[in-house]
Amino acid sequence: MGRSPCCEKAHTNKGAWTKEEDQRLIDYIRVHGEGCWRSLPKAAGLLRCGKSCRLRWINYLRPDLKRGNFTEEEDELIIKLHSLLGNKWSLIAGRLPGRTDNEIKNYWNTHIKRKLVSRGIDPQTHRPLNEITTTTTTTVLTPAATISHxxxxxxxxxxxxxxxxxxxxxxxxxxxxxxxxxxxxxxxxxxxxxxxxxxxxxxxxxxxxxxxxxxxxxxxxxxxxxxxxxxxxxxxxxxxxxxxxxxxxxxxxxxxxxxxxxxxxxxxxxxxxxxxxxxxxxxxxxxxAVCLCCQLGYQSSNSTELCMNCKNSNGLYRYYRPLNS
DNA sequence: AAATAGTACAACCGCACTCCG
DNA sequence: TCGGAGTGCGGTTGTACTATT
Structure with missing residues (x-):
């Protein structure tokens, strides 16, 4: 027995969002805030699946998103983070304020992978592509090896x-x-x-x-x-x-x-x-923990003022909404 | 100018996890 | 303790756009 679908697929739109749909979603969240994505589409008058609304908001409509090209510093940071975390895009995104996991994932697949290959580095292992044996002091199971027991x-x-x-x-x-x-x-x-x-x-x-x-x-x-x-x-x-x-x-x-x-x-x-x-x-x-963005100077470098990351108790940047604040 | 190939990225899908009654 | 609802995540797909032939 499978789980119930997240929405009534028969009466939902799919594909690209229109400007009107975007505006409806923005207006609704501005008034009511995020949450209860399943009921949101109906309440907002959208013929969309709740998941779709959530994705659209998180990846595209959130006001705190940083649009535009990735900087060289962001590139390098993503590479470093990927070498540590593997394909944990949400964790990587947590270290890059204004960037979403989806955006980073896409950017990785379309740009950084190629960049690393051109440098002669395997994008998955972060090792030289032509390396046969290693003489380094540490043996690693995998960049983000999972130990079962x-x-x-x-x-x-x-x-x-x-x-x-x-x-x-x-x-x-x-x-x-x-x-x-x-x-x-x-x-x-x-x-x-x-x-x-x-x-x-x-x-x-x-x-x-x-x-x-x-x-x-x-x-x-x-x-x-x-x-x-x-x-x-x-x-x-x-x-x-x-x-x-x-x-x-x-x-x-x-x-x-x-x-x-x-x-x-x-x-x-x-x-x-x-x-x-x-x-x-x-x-x-x-x-x-002091968040990496502070260390890097991406956020407030003012020593008396913590960035949003550091204000967050768990040390991870999460989505923040300045809408109603 | 048209056809084709390549690229970028928004959106979808399905699974896993968490929360709560 | 259990099961369902809600949500989050990573992988994949679809499509618009651009470059090349």
């Missing part, structure tokens, strides 16, 4: 089984037991050092060997939480806003030392689950 349970009673989904994990090839976790909210990399004997069972959905700009924390003490300051400036070489955490190898009760300021104590605080640890780390990351 992370399991500490077999040899370790203090850490739970970890049904970790959709983490961007990169295995550090130099330190066999370190994984880098790409935090998509603020582009930081979290190095997770796991006990050698309790090596996590990684089941990558895709096995794509490629390189990355991910950083390692091999020389840092394993139990130390090191939160490096973000780079003030968008670096041409890489988006390296590093936050590192190393998990101490499993210890017996007798050897366990508690300290309020150590990573170990943090671990103990979150013994209810590794997911909680990620939640804690992520929260810290987000709390510290």
């Amino acid at each position: 992370l399991d500490f349970s077999s040899n370790n009673s203090s850490l739970p089984s970890l049904p970790v989904s959709k983490l961007n994990l990169m295995k550090n090839s130099q330190t066999n037991n370190t994984y880098n976790y790409n935090n998509i909210n603020n582009f930081s990399t979290t190095a997770i050092t796991v006990p050698t004997l309790n090596y996590p069972k990684i089941e990558p959905l895709e096995d794509v060997n490629c390189t990355s700009s991910g950083t390692t924390t091999e020389e840092e003490p394993p139990q130390q939480i090191v939160q490096q300051q973000k780079q003030d400036k968008f670096d041409e070489s890489e988006l390296n806003l590093e936050l590192s955490i190393g998990l101490r190898p499993v210890q017996t009760e007798s050897t366990r030392v508690s300290s309020a300021n150590t990573a170990e104590s943090k671990l103990q605080q979150v013994h209810g689950g590794f997911n909680q640890l990620f939640g804690t780390v992520q929260s810290a990351m987000v709390a510290q």
Whole structure:
């Protein structure tokens, strides 16, 4: 049994929007605001599907959209973000104020792909097209590798089984037991050092060997939480806003030392689950996050005034409507 | 000038996720 | 806890426009 269609297809217009339809939609949203897209068409007197209205508004009619050509800076930012996030267009769009996911996706497919190919770079992997082997220090499952399962349970009673989904994990090839976790909210990399004997069972959905700009924390003490300051400036070489955490190898009760300021104590605080640890780390990351557009100077560079991104508590730019404000 | 090929992008489709009763 | 409604997302398609022959 399939789900019901989103609208009565029989009595809806399809295809390009007319000026009148646009105006009706704009007028309606100006008065009533966004929301309840299913009932909106009828209320606004539009013979359109609610989804169609939503798409038209979000991708074309919103007043805060930045129309026009992409700048060189935007190009480079999209490339960097794509290398980190893959085809997560909405996330990429969240970092480009005034641009929509659809617009970026189209632009990627029509311009940037070709641009990268002409530079000799594979648009999907962001590796040189003619590269056969790699000598870089980090092996990455895929630019946005998805790990289906992370399991500490077999040899370790203090850490739970970890049904970790959709983490961007990169295995550090130099330190066999370190994984880098790409935090998509603020582009930081979290190095997770796991006990050698309790090596996590990684089941990558895709096995794509490629390189990355991910950083390692091999020389840092394993139990130390090191939160490096973000780079003030968008670096041409890489988006390296590093936050590192190393998990101490499993210890017996007798050897366990508690300290309020150590990573170990943090671990103990979150013994209810590794997911909680990620939640804690992520929260810290987000709390510290300064949006990229501010770093880049796209938005207000005035230090006393946060841009819309930074005003948004989750660190991600989302659509904002100045209509009724 | 007409036909054809290539390009750009708006719009659609279907799936997945979240929310709420 | 479950199921349906609403919404968001990524991939794909359709079509208008431009360049080339």
